[in-house]
Structures are given as C-alpha cells and as structure tokens.
Amino acid sequence: MKYSIEGFSQPALVNAGLSINETIVLRWCIDFNSTGKMKTVEHNGNIYFWVNYQSVADDLPIIAANKYAITRVFEKLVSHGVMERHTEKIGGVYSCFRIIPEAYSRLIDTQAEILEPSSKSARTPQAKVLEPSSKNA
Secondary structure, X not given: OOOEEOOEEXXXXXXXXXXXXXXXXXXXXXXXXXXXXXXXXXXXXXXEEXXXXXXXXXXXXXXXXXXXXXXXXXXXXXXXXXXXXXXXXOOOOEEEEEEOHHHHHHHOOOOOOOOOXXXXXXXXXXXXXXXXXXXXX
C-alpha cells in the first residue's frame, strides 16, 4: 500500500472516510493558505479562510467542472469532521472554513493504521472474490 497521499497518511484518510477528491481539495486549501493570499475572517477566536468555489473548480478541473461539485466536496470535509464552516454575512455572504487542528494531526499521523470496517467512517476497500467458473475449468 502507498503510505502517503498528497502528504497525508493513507490509513488515516481511509479511517476519516475521505475520498481522493476531498484529499486533493484539502491539500489545495493548505497550500493556498500557506501563500498568505487567502482572505481570512475571525469568528469565535478562530481564523477561517474564505473559499470561492468557482476559483477552486478553476484551479482543480480534474476534481470538478463547476462550483456546485466543489461545494459538495467542502460539505463532505465538514461532515467528516475535518473542517468547520462559518458563513460570513458582512458586505455579502461568504463561505469560510477552517481546518480542525485535531483532525489535521490525525491525517498526518505516521503511525496510523486502517481501523476495522466496524468503524462508521472507515471506507475499507472490499475485494470481490471471484470463484472459478465450472465452464472455464
């Protein structure tokens, strides 16, 4: 198994229930935020960055062709507990997000192992066992 995907632990990604699309968007957020060019807002003592869904779609056409598909990716990142959303309503309506530090720490954990499938969020790949056909034998 390849251990690292976009700088995250693959077992941790599986345990969090994240797809490759969500992983790529998360990496985009981290990389773009590190440039210092993202607009940010403070809410309840936390710093959130503003996301223009169309800009993300333009930057990542391999993920989605439009802003609606990107919106769904961000919704999944929130529902999986990786990001938190805040809607800023000053001078317009802006979707703002922050990466939850504890979730980020889990995703970069070098000791992570894939949990048993009994975990609700774990998406453990299931191999389909093909039985030999008596016709081909």
